[in-house]
Amino acid sequence: MQKEIAVIEPATTLVGFILISIALIAYVIFRPEITMTMVGKILAFLSLFLLPVLAALMGANTYVEHSKTTGFCLSCHEMQPYGKSLHIDDSEYVPAAHFQNNRVPRDMACFTCHTNYTLYGDLKAKLRGLRHVYVHYLGTVPEQIKLYTPYSNRECLHCHAGARSFEEGATHNEELKRIVLLKSNQVSCLSCHALVHDVTHLNGLTFWREEKR
Amino acid sequence: MILKTGMQRRIQIAGILIVLGLLVELGSLFSPRPSAFITFMFVGGLFLGAGILLYLYSLVVPGRTE
Numbered sequence: 001m002q003k004e005i006a007v008i009e010p011a012t013t014l015v016g017f018i019l020i021s022i023a024l025i026a027y028v029i030f031r032p033e034i035t036m037t038m039v040g041k042i043l044a045f046l047s048l049f050l051l052p053v054l055a056a057l058m059g060a061n062t063y064v065e066h067s068k069t070t071g072f073c074l075s076c077h078e079m080q081p082y083g084k085s086l087h088i089d090d091s092e093y094v095p096a097a098h099f100q101n102n103r104v105p106r107d108m109a110c111f112t113c114h115t116n117y118t119l120y121g122d123l124k125a126k127l128r129g130l131r132h133v134y135v136h137y138l139g140t141v142p143e144q145i146k147l148y149t150p151y152s153n154r155e156c157l158h159c160h161a162g163a164r165s166f167e168e169g170a171t172h173n174e175e176l177k178r179i180v181l182l183k184s185n186q187v188s189c190l191s192c193h194a195l196v197h198d199v200t201h202l203n204g205l206t207f208w209r210e211e212k213r
Numbered sequence: 214m215i216l217k218t219g220m221q222r223r224i225q226i227a228g229i230l231i232v233l234g235l236l237v238e239l240g241s242l243f244s245p246r247p248s249a250f251i252t253f254m255f256v257g258g259l260f261l262g263a264g265i266l267l268y269l270y271s272l273v274v275p276g277r278t279e
Binding site: 015019026033035047048049052055056059062063066067071075130 | 220221222224225227228229231232234235236238239242245246247248250251253254257258261264265268269
């Protein structure tokens with residue numbers, strides 16, 4: 001079930017690309033008369049149009065990739081209890097068990113189970129993401145953070161569908177069609193696997209300490 | 214003395230706007246926070262977009278020598 005961890009490349013290439021663009025633009029700014037020649041026109045087109053557009057696209061791509069990381073989600077203090085809940089030393093807690101046993105890549109733990117959240121969701125979800133940034137800086141953060149829509153089984157099934165433990169599991173096949181109802185999202189996985197991010201009761205729990213290897 | 218045309222002046226302004234946009238984008242790339250992404254998209258994007266549009270405008274509108 002362990003997914004290949006997507007490595008986010010350091011932005012060195014992009015930084016170099018931006019610096020080269022700036023150097024070329026500076027040349028055009030200080031010697032605008034070169035745009036009277038054919039070579040100058042090509043240089044101006046490259047430096048004032050093509051390179052900046054490419055730099056912006058590469059930068060946006062770097063950010064979108066980075067936004068999949070657990071560190072990105074937990075960079076807002078509102079999310080930190082949810083990050084802490086991944087370290088609960090109790091295998092009954094579904095997110096903690098997944099995180100600690102590498103059932104999800106640890107550096108993309110949030111994204112793996114919330115693939116339709118904010119930046120990765122539809123337009124409505126993206127606008128909610130913008131609203132979250134606004135609320136973080138200028139608004140009032142609600143005491144309890146809830147998902148906008150019920151948790152979809154899709155998030156579980158993109159790994160568990162086809163897995164023997166899911167397909168042949170006694171409980172999943174106990175009643176006729178239960179597995180069909182799970183696959184069609186008519187019965188929630190959370191109706192049985194209900195212990196998830198219980199951030200209101202973190203104080204009385206013990207936590208697993210991850211050893212850096 | 215080098216005479217600058219209106220087109221060259223606009224290209225210079227476009228260049229300055231684009232450099233500002235690229236500097237904002239460069240600065241925001243070093244921060245992992247969501248607010249940096251917003252800065253990258255909206256502040257950097259605004260300068261870049263304005264600069265690129267001004268450059269394209271300067272190509273289609275004839276300038277006069279100043």
